[in-house]
Amino acid sequence: MSKYSCKKTPPPHTCSVSFGVGVRQKRAKSVHPVFLPFSGCPMHCVYCAQDRQTGTSLYPIPALIEEHRKALAALAPCAPGQTRELAFYGGTFTALPDGERRSCLGLLDELRASARITHARCSTRPDALSPGILEELEAHGIDLIELGIQSFDSAALAASRRGYDAEAAVQACRTVQEAGFGLGIQLLPGMPGSSPEVFIKDVEQALALRPSCLRFYPCLVPAGTVLARWLEEGRYRPWSLEDTVAVLGRALALAWEAGVPVIRLSVAPEPAFDAAVLAGPRHPALGALIQAEALLLSAGRAAERLGRPPLALLLPRACQGYMYGERGALKERWAGLGLAPERIFFTEKPQAELLA
Numbered sequence: 001m002s003k004y005s006c007k008k009t010p011p012p013h014t015c016s017v018s019f020g021v022g023v024r025q026k027r028a029k030s031v032h033p034v035f036l037p038f039s040g041c042p043m044h045c046v047y048c049a050q051d052r053q054t055g056t057s058l059y060p061i062p063a064l065i066e067e068h069r070k071a072l073a074a075l076a077p078c079a080p081g082q083t084r085e086l087a088f089y090g091g092t093f094t095a096l097p098d099g100e101r102r103s104c105l106g107l108l109d110e111l112r113a114s115a116r117i118t119h120a121r122c123s124t125r126p127d128a129l130s131p132g133i134l135e136e137l138e139a140h141g142i143d144l145i146e147l148g149i150q151s152f153d154s155a156a157l158a159a160s161r162r163g164y165d166a167e168a169a170v171q172a173c174r175t176v177q178e179a180g181f182g183l184g185i186q187l188l189p190g191m192p193g194s195s196p197e198v199f200i201k202d203v204e205q206a207l208a209l210r211p212s213c214l215r216f217y218p219c220l221v222p223a224g225t226v227l228a229r230w231l232e233e234g235r236y237r238p239w240s241l242e243d244t245v246a247v248l249g250r251a252l253a254l255a256w257e258a259g260v261p262v263i264r265l266s267v268a269p270e271p272a273f274d275a276a277v278l279a280g281p282r283h284p285a286l287g288a289l290i291q292a293e294a295l296l297l298s299a300g301r302a303a304e305r306l307g308r309p310p311l312a313l314l315l316p317r318a319c320q321g322y323m324y325g326e327r328g329a330l331k332e333r334w335a336g337l338g339l340a341p342e343r344i345f346f347t348e349k350p351q352a353e354l355l356a
């Protein structure tokens, strides 16, 4: 049987150019998140509404740990080869009070010992790392640390009152990697003081550090934050949806080219958070719109490298659902590349290939 599922087959060709359309992060198959909103944070950042974003109210950590202990005890231990990850998200894990951090790591120890958990990660700020804490995390089996870098631009970091500069952000990434952890970098396109140009430079800097994964969180304005006040005072203007899709599409294409997984393209849907968003690029299919833009840009670059009009494009089947954007809005731009629908073929291969 042909590896092409539709009846049509690609035409004979004499040359081709391959390009990446996203890689999967090698991580546990199932992830059990433990949200610790604002825990350990030195202040509430101007744009942050972690409690609403994670759908978790501010909870005493011992009670939260107990709740997760019960939920995880109900799961079967992982069979050989099976993986499950515990992820501490939503606060500044490395700055938790000692007792609270030890309770979290104690839970991780128990779950690892009973094979209910095989991997673990936590998220933190770049200015909350110390050699002693990193040793502790390693001893308890944390594999990956995600840093809420937000930007590598000192002016944007200052405008957003992050409390560290570009040099400290880069150094924190290196510290995590040199200590032997996988590194995740979280960026905040559209944050105060940033611009599309600054964000693209942020992505280039992040990719140069060869992280295990990236997350992009387009900046939104939740009610009750300093950013909401700045919006009202006219001191802050969020990026439009169109600009966000265009710029994050470029950024995602760069990450695909570098082979670095981008594991988030927008804040996860959460009813309480969505109800609190006053402004900013929110769309239920934002991730798909960004992927569609990135795919089109990547195909355009491949066409330039090909140097001849393309005869056909082979795409991984996963692209089929999003490639034309919302209500087919990108069809014309695809046609402009010489790639009308009849020239596009879906395959089981992980890479795209342009033929001429």
Ligand code: SF4
Binding pocket: 038, 041, 042, 043, 044, 045, 048, 049, 050, 090, 091, 092, 125, 148
């Ligand atoms: S952005 Fe990060 S450091 Fe700032 S308040 Fe939110 S969770 Fe804490």
